[in-house]
Amino acid sequence: MMKEKIKKLLDEALSGPADFTVEHPADPKNGDYYTNAALVLSKKTKENPRELAEKIISKIKKMPEIEKAEMAGAGFINFYLSRKFFADSIAEILEKKENFGKNKNLSGQKVMVEYTDPNPFKEFHIGHLMSNTIGESISRMVEACGAEVKRACYQGDVGMHAAKAIYGYLKQKDWRIAYAYGSQMYESDDKVKEEVLEINKKLYERSDDELNKIYDEGKRASLEKFEEIYKKLGTAFNYYFFESETAKLGKEIVEENLGNVFEKGEKGATVFHAEKFNPKLHTRVFINSEDLPTYEAKELGLAKLKYAKFPYDRSIVITGNEVDQYFQVLLEAMKRVFPELAQKTRHISHGMLRLPSGKMSSRTGDVITAESLLAIISEKVTKKVKETNRGGMTEEFITQVAVAALKYSILKQSIGSDIIYDFEKSISFEGDSGPYLQYSYARARSVAEKAEKEGVLMNLENIPENISEPEKLLYIFPEIVERSTREFEPHHVATYLIDLARAFNAYYSNTKIVGKEDPRSPFKVALTEAFSIVIKNGLRLLGIRAPEKM
RNA sequence: GCUCCCGUAGUUCAAUGGAUAGAACGCAAGCUUGCGGAGCUUGCGAUGCAGGUUCGAUUCCUGCCGGGAGCACCA
Secondary structure (H helix, E strand, O other): OHHHHHHHHHHHHHOOOOOOOEEOOOOHHHOOEEEOHHHHHHHHHOOOHHHHHHHHHHHOOOOOOEEEEEEEOOOEEEEEEOHHHHHHHHHHHHHHHHHOOOOOOOOOOEEEEEOOOOOOOOOOEHHHHHHHHHHHHHHHHHHHOOOEEEEEEEEOOOOHHHHHHHHHHHHHOOHHHHHHHHHHHHHHOHHHHHHHHHHHHHHHHOOOHHHHHHHHHHHHHHHHHHHHHHHHHOOOOOEEEEHHHHHHHHHHHHHHOEOOOEEEOHHHOEEEEHHHOOOOOOEEEEEOOOOOEOHHHHHHHHHHHHHHHOOOOEEEEEEEHHHHHHHHHHHHHHHHHOHHHHHHEEEEEEOOEEEOOEOOEOOOOEOOEHHHHHHHHHHHHHHHHHHHOOOOOOHHHHHHHHHHHHHHHHHOOOOOOOEEOOHHHHOOOOOOOHHHHHHHHHHHHHHHHHHHHOOOOOOOOOOOOOOOHHHHHHOOHHHHHHHHHHHOOOHHHHHHHHHHHHHHHHHHHHOOOOOOOOOOHHHHHHHHHHHHHHHHHHHHHHOOOOOOOO
């Protein structure tokens, strides 16, 4: 990467280590890269930063990729890349194709990524969609950096929600409304509450054959349905973990460490006093007074189970940020129980999806399911396809565009902050949207197709003097991938792709690309090809498909 | 009450301590001779308040105001 080369040049010119940065200036007038090296160094040496900058420039080795380096402003050094560099970048993209953007930063590492985590018997709602979208994108980015990735999904198949759903099914004979019904009745009727608690107990003991049968069937149906959704979304999990497996293991782990890590608390519960180790943390229950393991204990069991399946170098767990502080407590406990695993575990949390009306709740049935949302967007896509009258669009294509709209609306912003869920915006096809990116790609493919028909073959022999805007962005892609993965922030890729697509669309609208008589046409076709490759590679990292036509 | 997260155009979001704070939607005005108008061009418009650190602060620190989440047997 050019960025690394410039850093190296500076390291040599500075004759000493310094904490400087090399970045792209906001204003292209200030070159393709700039560094604040002179400003940083002048703090230590007390020299005039502008004079120091000049001194550094005079020591920088000449390179064919760099046209010139100049001092500017308070003491910045701006680098202007040569025409040849940009043309060579296009050649590199055309050569590397789907591998352009990848790096080896994590090569040799085994990484397990856990995400989505829907609960059987309950709805797969847009919150799960959010977790899935982010988790899938992070998985792909980590893969692009050379790691071996295993995708894991952890599902709560035991507990009160299952009992409520089964009660609901017994009364309504319909799994679609079973949970909402059971949950509502549980809240409003004390007799039902008792019945549900009884069901829960029997399920836990697996003592009632009839209930077991219903339970197994409900779980199977739920999981089957999740698979349909994963297929549409483009996720394929390697491992599925269930709370029914982690509960016993987790309980044992806690009991083994009773006295040294865990203590007996109120009403006989087994607790972990995290505040003893970190005053910002709090006490949490790991085994409750009914002698049942809580989520916390199960999570310890899960860590052990995961490592047994796949001895990872890193374990990434993606959840909503409502469990942030709870997860810190858990990690504090894990540090003492499994220090080596705790060290490898990284919790990444995303914001919550909020409706204008407030928080979603599956207990009241006030949720938007992934299924219904996709259906609504698909309908809108279908309508749009009919309007544009291109025809011949399959159901698979409709789903690809609908998923793009949805995923992009999640991935375009930093994952940590909440998403105010604006229904219209999330299904938008214009401007800052997934379908805009897909459209830009499809149009570029269409241009390439025309070039082929007219016999214009791409080459990089006749290079235009002016450096086009798309060229100024294309070579940056690997830097974006590197940073996005390092920060676990897919939105850097998303915003970059929008910038790139916009640059290409503007270029497209004031430049004729394919022209038999135009000696520059082969170059412009090559540029179009390079654009297609980068957009497609970028979309792949976001978990979005790039249809050839739309 | 304590802990954590967040306050940027009318709205939804960007900006890894850097140069004139970027987009999108919306609004206003345009784009037939040329490959796909889900597009392109132009305009209007913002850092909650008060201090501090720094050559330089949307970014770091302190206080205040406002919003969200968590704080013992749900996950």
